Amino acid sequence: MAAVKVYERILDLFEAEGINTLFGIPDPNFVHLFHLAQERGWNVVAPHHEESAGMMAEGVSRMTGKAAVCIGTLGPGIANLSGSIMCAKVENSPIIFLGGQRARITEQRVRRGRIQFVQQSGLVENAVKYSASIEYADQTDEIIREGLRKALSGTPGPVYIEYPSHVILEEIDVPPALPPESYRLVGQSAGPDRIAAAVEAIKAAKQPILLVGHGVHTARAGAAVKELADLVAAPVIQTSGGTSYIAGLEDRTFPYGFSKAAVEAVVQSDLCLAIGTELGEPVHFGRGRHWVAGEANRTWILVEQDPAAIGVNRSIDVPLVGDLRTIVPQLTEALRDTPRTPTPELTRWIEQDAAQLAELAETAPSGMSPVHPARMIVEATKAFPADGIMARDGGATTIFGWTYSQAKPHDVMWNQNFGHLGTGLPYAIGASVADGGQRPVMLITGDSSFQFQIAELETAVRLNLPLVCVVAVDYAWGLEVGVYKRTFGQGSLETGVHWGEGTRLDKVGEGFGCYGEYVERDEDIAPAIKRAYASGRPGVIHVAVDPKANSEEMPSYDEFRTWYAEGMQ
Numbered sequence: 212m213a214a215v216k217v218y219e220r221i222l223d224l225f226e227a228e229g230i231n232t233l234f235g236i237p238d239p240n241f242v243h244l245f246h247l248a249q250e251r252g253w254n255v256v257a258p259h260h261e262e263s264a265g266m267m268a269e270g271v272s273r274m275t276g277k278a279a280v281c282i283g284t285l286g287p288g289i290a291n292l293s294g295s296i297m298c299a300k301v302e303n304s305p306i307i308f309l310g311g312q313r314a315r316i317t318e319q320r321v322r323r324g325r326i327q328f329v330q331q332s333g334l335v336e337n338a339v340k341y342s343a344s345i346e347y348a349d350q351t352d353e354i355i356r357e358g359l360r361k362a363l364s365g366t367p368g369p370v371y372i373e374y375p376s377h378v379i380l381e382e383i384d385v386p387p388a389l390p391p392e393s394y395r396l397v398g399q400s401a402g403p404d405r406i407a408a409a410v411e412a413i414k415a416a417k418q419p420i421l422l423v424g425h426g427v428h429t430a431r432a433g434a435a436v437k438e439l440a441d442l443v444a445a446p447v448i449q450t451s452g453g454t455s456y457i458a459g460l461e462d463r464t465f466p467y468g469f470s471k472a473a474v475e476a477v478v479q480s481d482l483c484l485a486i487g488t489e490l491g492e493p494v495h496f497g498r499g500r501h502w503v504a505g506e507a508n509r510t511w512i513l514v515e516q517d518p519a520a521i522g523v524n525r526s527i528d529v530p531l532v533g534d535l536r537t538i539v540p541q542l543t544e545a546l547r548d549t550p551r552t553p554t555p556e557l558t559r560w561i562e563q564d565a566a567q568l569a570e571l572a573e574t575a576p577s578g579m580s581p582v583h584p585a586r587m588i589v590e591a592t593k594a595f596p597a598d599g600i601m602a603r604d605g606g607a608t609t610i611f612g613w614t615y616s617q618a619k620p621h622d623v624m625w626n627q628n629f630g631h632l633g634t635g636l637p638y639a640i641g642a643s644v645a646d647g648g649q650r651p652v653m654l655i656t657g658d659s660s661f662q663f664q665i666a667e668l669e670t671a672v673r674l675n676l677p678l679v680c681v682v683a684v685d686y687a688w689g690l691e692v693g694v695y696k697r698t699f700g701q702g703s704l705e706t707g708v709h710w711g712e713g714t715r716l717d718k719v720g721e722g723f724g725c726y727g728e729y730v731e732r733d734e735d736i737a738p739a740i741k742r743a744y745a746s747g748r749p750g751v752i753h754v755a756v757d758p759k760a761n762s763e764e765m766p767s768y769d770e771f772r773t774w775y776a777e778g779m780q
Contacts, residue, residue: 269643
């Protein structure tokens with residue numbers, strides 16, 4: 212047993228989970244915690260807005276496969292965190308949000324006009340999996356552990372833990388912190404009967420596919436899925452959330468709905484092994500649109516951590532409930548002695564997808580000034596470093612990116628489920644912090660989205676991160692301009708979707724200490740990106756894009772509309 216302060220014990224408990232990064236803006240309520248974390252060698256990052264802090268923590272979680280920690284001061288700090296709390300909830304990210312609060316004696320007094328105070332728990336409890344307060348010092352272990360248990364069990368998600376100011380400095384006698392497996396379920400496996408049923412179904416299939424979602428990336432399970440995919444000898448179909456390419460599977464990984472090869476593979480499949488996906492709207496619940504043709508003859512295997520999710524969006528023939536990091540190796544081991552032979556169709560789909568990508572690069576409109584957004588994506592992604600981390604943000608810019616990207620990054624950050632704009636820059640920073648600033652990072656974003664958290668450029672400069680932001684600038688909410696035109700016709704009023712032309716985002720970046728360049732020709736995009744990386748500073752490349760093309764020529768928009776908004780009601 213050892214006597215420690217509550218804030219020391221909180222750090223001990225997180226360290227036992229392999230957590231060593233903290234985001235937040237220091238406050239008198241918890242400067243002791245920040246100070247000690249820094250002394251212990253933690254990454255302690257103070258951004259310019261608490262919402263950014265939560266999103267940066269999410270970037271760390273996605274890159275490490277672990278829970279991450281963010282902290283907010285009482286009152287306005289928690290208010291600022293609320294957007295990132297909801298993002299983490301919808302994006303299934305296990306973020307531990309810590310909140311300071313006034314001493315309970317102060318909170319419970321009958322008073323008016325209290326400064327920087329609001330009762331916080333009730334405001335966030337519907338957006339988290341668990342909400343609790345450390346009311347007494349000797350509750351510290353059980354509440355922090357319950358928060359981690361809830362955040363990481365079933366469908367991952369955020370939790371909120373509050374500590375009143377009178378508690379955090381108290382002293383308690385405690386033993387060394389326990390490892391995770393001593394207080395929560397770790398590495399839940401599927402039963403041997405279920406594994407055997409899945410293996411028999413895979414062996415019997417003629418045209419199996421793997422449907423790979425966001426969870427494979429956030430669990431850092433790419434290598435395990437690669438081994439399984441090789442044994443199954445199947446194409447990998449990406450969900451719109453699972454757009455990180457697995458190393459070694461790049462050539463036979465096809466984006467669902469946006470690749471002709473993906474559509475053909477889905478239509479012809481007689482078995483779908485779904486891993487790390489909720490089978491939600493972006494894949495038509497696994498039963499609509501492209502899935503309809505083969506529904507009667509298709510077997511479904513779903514690897515899912517939350518047993519309550521089985522059968523919700525569609526019926527599942529073989530549910531494998533547990534941690535995909537454990538179940539995927541179970542399947543691999545059971546199939547190791549009987550690998551499948553690739554079908555002729557797989558070779559054809561690989562060639563078809565490569566040809567489609569090459570055709571898009573060739574046919575993206577060129578020679579325009581301002582630049583066509585499709586050409587901007589082509590040129591920027593050709594310049595994307597092979598070992599880089601990709602972050603995406605924006606409406607129209609992201610839609611162009613889905614279709615025209617020439618890069619196949621192993622780590623992609625974007626807010627797919629919630630669709631929260633402004634996440635791109637904090638995600639990129641958080642991912643780079645988790646990576647130790649070793650790999651190059653590229654953010655491709657629209658101008659309106661970029662400005663949500665633009666102050667965090669200073670954070671990137673302060674941390675000296677290898678980040679280049681490629682910003683498509685049309686001085687408008689491009690996707691919404693397109694909605695006005697389709698709804699009311701050309702020349703109609705476009706209320707609230709344009710902002711003042713003339714802002715130079717490269718110059719804004721320079722003001723924060725970034726490298727900046729202004730580009731308005733296709734051929735200048737890649738060289739500008741390369742110069743930005745070579746500068747040794749974070750970079751902002753302001754790319755002037757054609758506003759008409761950006762709002763009216765979004766590719767595959769009809770496909771997008773089959774699941775977006777009212778498409779799947």
